[in-house]
Amino acid sequence: MSILVVGTVAFDHVKTPFDERANVLAGAATYFAIAASFFTQVSIVGIVGNDFTAEHERIFDVRGIDLSGLERRKDGKSFRWTGEYGYDFNTRTTLDTQLNVFADFQPRISPAQQEIPYLFLGNAHPSLQRDVRQQSRARLTAMDTMDFWIQGTPNELRETLRCVDLLIINDEEARQLARDPNIIRAAKAIMALGPKRLIVKRGEYGATLFGEDSFFAIPGFPQENVVDPTGAGDTFAGGVMGYLAATGSRLDEESLRKAMIYGSVMASFTIEAFGTERLLALTREEINERYRQFKTMTYFDGIEHSF
Ligand code: AMP
Numbered sequence: 001m002s003i004l005v006v007g008t009v010a011f012d013h014v015k016t017p018f019d020e021r022a023n024v025l026a027g028a029a030t031y032f033a034i035a036a037s038f039f040t041q042v043s044i045v046g047i048v049g050n051d052f053t054a055e056h057e058r059i060f061d062v063r064g065i066d067l068s069g070l071e072r073r074k075d076g077k078s079f080r081w082t083g084e085y086g087y088d089f090n091t092r093t094t095l096d097t098q099l100n101v102f103a104d105f106q107p108r109i110s111p112a113q114q115e116i117p118y119l120f121l122g123n124a125h126p127s128l129q130r131d132v133r134q135q136s137r138a139r140l141t142a143m144d145t146m147d148f149w150i151q152g153t154p155n156e157l158r159e160t161l162r163c164v165d166l167l168i169i170n171d172e173e174a175r176q177l178a179r180d181p182n183i184i185r186a187a188k189a190i191m192a193l194g195p196k197r198l199i200v201k202r203g204e205y206g207a208t209l210f211g212e213d214s215f216f217a218i219p220g221f222p223q224e225n226v227v228d229p230t231g232a233g234d235t236f237a238g239g240v241m242g243y244l245a246a247t248g249s250r251l252d253e254e255s256l257r258k259a260m261i262y263g264s265v266m267a268s269f270t271i272e273a274f275g276t277e278r279l280l281a282l283t284r285e286e287i288n289e290r291y292r293q294f295k296t297m298t299y300f301d302g303i304e305h306s307f
Pocket of ligand 1 (some may be wrong): 008010011012024027028031080081097123124125146148149229230231232233234235
């Protein structure tokens with residue numbers, strides 16, 4: 001089953017202590033769509049400016065991603081983001097965010113896109129996310145958000161949270177959103193706002209799944225080769241939703257747990273290079289091999305006899 005994603009298609013300027021890249025094709029919808037395209041058909045709803053060229057378009061074509069919902073504007077630039085990492089790749093500083101053509105984007109999704117069963121509201125203005133949610137007849141909706149929107153548009157964000165099934169969000173942002181430094185209490189408070197399930201992303205430390213009465217946690221894939229963590233969160237979400245859509249799953253515990261492993265596997269590849277470079281070179285066999293490694297890494301048996 002296919003997925004509709006709304007979010008930024010952007011150009012990033014990324015600085016790490018070791019290297020720097022400007023004008024990298026990125027954005028929440030880009031990372032999400034490329035990751036999910038390894039599992040199922042993906043359509044993007046978004047907007048780009050006159051800096052988006054035929055060469056950029058080809059990247060999506062290669063992955064079979066439908067861009068019929070990508071509005072192209074001649075009179076401005078695409079969303080642009082500049083961020084910097086310190087030696088701790090788990091935290092980053094946003095140096096600049098330019099909404100550009102994204103500022104007054106009013107998405108209209110086609111009748112065919114309204115019927116797409118899985119919807120991901122990627123990082124974007126929460127009112128825009130809700131607008132797309134209201135136009136869609138999806139049977140499962142997940143969303144992401146970030147500090148920029150939690151601080152800048154808190155009321156709109158609460159409205160949007162009311163109409164989603166699953167929230168996938170960073171650890172720090174979950175605590176910020178709930179205004180509670182304890183993640184267990186924060187998770188409960190967030191689920192009381194609307195989402196039935198919550199996945200908290202914890203960078204290199206993995207991810208945690210919360211339900212009303214359930215808890216599941218996975219480590220991050222032990223990765224020695226981290227070049228640029230940008231996009232890991234969106235790639236993770238692409239792997240999660242890609243697996244759920246490919247298997248026609250809803251929010252059952254077993255499917256969500258496997259989906260989280262696929263999310264982590266996909267994210268572990270993204271961080272090996274700047275932008276989408278590593279994802280674009282990925283093979284199905286590499287994905288499956290890392291999934292198997294994850295299984296070996298986290299397996300432990302029950303207690304058979306007492307000692
Ligand atoms: P992440 O997966 O969290 O590392 O997401 C990084 C991507 O999000 C970058 O490629 C940025 O272009 C994009 N981004 C940064 N800030 C925002 C924002 N406020 N809204 C939407 N997308 C953003």
